[in-house]
Amino acid sequence: MKHKLGLSIDMDNQWSYMKTHGDSGWDKYPTYFNVVIPKVLGLVKELDIPITFFLVGKDLEKDGNTKEVEKIAKAGLSIANHSYNHEPWLHKYNYEQINKEIELTDSLLQSITGQKPIGFRGPGFIYSNELFKVLIANGYKYDASTLPTFIGPLARWYYFKTAELSQEERDKRRYLFGKISEGFRRNKPHYLAVSKDTRIAELPVTTFPIIRSPIHLSYLVYLYRFDIKLLNAYLYTAVLSLKFFNVPVSFLLHPLDFVGGDSIKSLAFFPGMDLKTDEKLDIVRHVLGFLKQRFNILDMNDYYNNCFTKD
Numbered sequence: 001m002k003h004k005l006g007l008s009i010d011m012d013n014q015w016s017y018m019k020t021h022g023d024s025g026w027d028k029y030p031t032y033f034n035v036v037i038p039k040v041l042g043l044v045k046e047l048d049i050p051i052t053f054f055l056v057g058k059d060l061e062k063d064g065n066t067k068e069v070e071k072i073a074k075a076g077l078s079i080a081n082h083s084y085n086h087e088p089w090l091h092k093y094n095y096e097q098i099n100k101e102i103e104l105t106d107s108l109l110q111s112i113t114g115q116k117p118i119g120f121r122g123p124g125f126i127y128s129n130e131l132f133k134v135l136i137a138n139g140y141k142y143d144a145s146t147l148p149t150f151i152g153p154l155a156r157w158y159y160f161k162t163a164e165l166s167q168e169e170r171d172k173r174r175y176l177f178g179k180i181s182e183g184f185r186r187n188k189p190h191y192l193a194v195s196k197d198t199r200i201a202e203l204p205v206t207t208f209p210i211i212r213s214p215i216h217l218s219y220l221v222y223l224y225r226f227d228i229k230l231l232n233a234y235l236y237t238a239v240l241s242l243k244f245f246n247v248p249v250s251f252l253l254h255p256l257d258f259v260g261g262d263s264i265k266s267l268a269f270f271p272g273m274d275l276k277t278d279e280k281l282d283i284v285r286h287v288l289g290f291l292k293q294r295f296n297i298l299d300m301n302d303y304y305n306n307c308f309t310k311d
Contacts, residue, residue: 002296004248004295004296004298004307005303006203006250006298006300007050007051008080008251009052009253009255010253011033011037013030013032013033014267016056017270018266018267020088020124029062032263034068039258039281041071041072043285044077047289049297050302051299052077052119052301053078053080054079054082054144055079056083057108060112061108069112069113073114077299078115079115080118080119081119082121082122083101083123084100084102087123088173089126089173090123095130098134099134099138102120102135102140103138106138118142119140119141119144119203119300120135120140120143120144121143122143124177125145136198142300143192143201144205146182147182147205148182148186149182149207149213150183151183151213151214162269186204187209189201189204189250201304203300203304205250206247209241215234216252216254217257217284218254218272221271221272221283225272239291243294248303251291253284256270256273257272259277260274260278260280261273261274262277263277
């Protein structure tokens with residue numbers, strides 16, 4: 001019997017990368033949904049695999065984006081909540097502020113797709129107990145915000161190195177991608193105690209057992225830039241390790257895994273954007289095809305149900 005793998009994509013839009021990076025012009029909300037979403041839909045159809053789209057509420061107010069999101073629902077694919085403003089300092093918000101983020105996005109998702117989201121992932125892998133309380137109050141079944149890796153501070157350092165941010169903006173992003181202590185968090189799906197009587201299912205973005213380095217696709221694209229053999233060896237070893245330790249896998253994609261610098265020049269600062277779009281699509285096809293041979297691929301809703309069916 002194949003091990004299970006939950007597949008998802010955080011649909012961070014062009015403006016959200018620019019905003020986090022501190023680039024001017026983000027507030028005009030430039031979008032690449034019309035470029036990226038058809039590529040994602042085409043590839044998952046080609047491979048015959050399911051996927052869950054984590055969507056940002058602000059993107060759901062623009063007609064062009066709405067039409068693309070409607071295609072997701074028409075393709076029979078699931079959606080989830082990725083906040084309204086995509087601010088990686090969401091963990092600093094109080095209950096009422098977080099609730100507004102969740103409710104606004106929830107309402108927009110339901111009106112466009114007809115689906116009630118049951119899952120959430122925080123921008124920049126952030127979370128808080130207040131967030132968990134809000135999710136429970138709004139009928140959410142799982143959170144998927146944790147990334148149990150030690151390299152968060154290194155990723156944050158790189159982001160700051162390439163960004164022009166004021167000290168105030170840097171302080172806001174102080175815990176972007178998490179602390180080094182995140183590497184000690186649980187790597188398997190588990191319940192988080194929110195209060196004495198409540199809990200929520202946590203579906204971590206899976207990392208390499210023991211060493212806790214990332215295995216999501218953006219990291220694999222980074223390895224590919226050195227050598228395809230390095231990508232293959234790392235992925236193969238990671239899969240062996242995950243199966244040995246019996247770790248269910250939550251595998252994460254991002255829009256920039258599907259487009260290169262030839263398509264979106266304004267995001268040249270992001271690792272891997274020196275590759276061309278066609279080359280990236282070949283990498284995605286190669287990695288997902290490899291995983292399909294070795295795992296039972298599910299969307300995140302089915303992954304949640306599969307992981308917690310005994311409860």
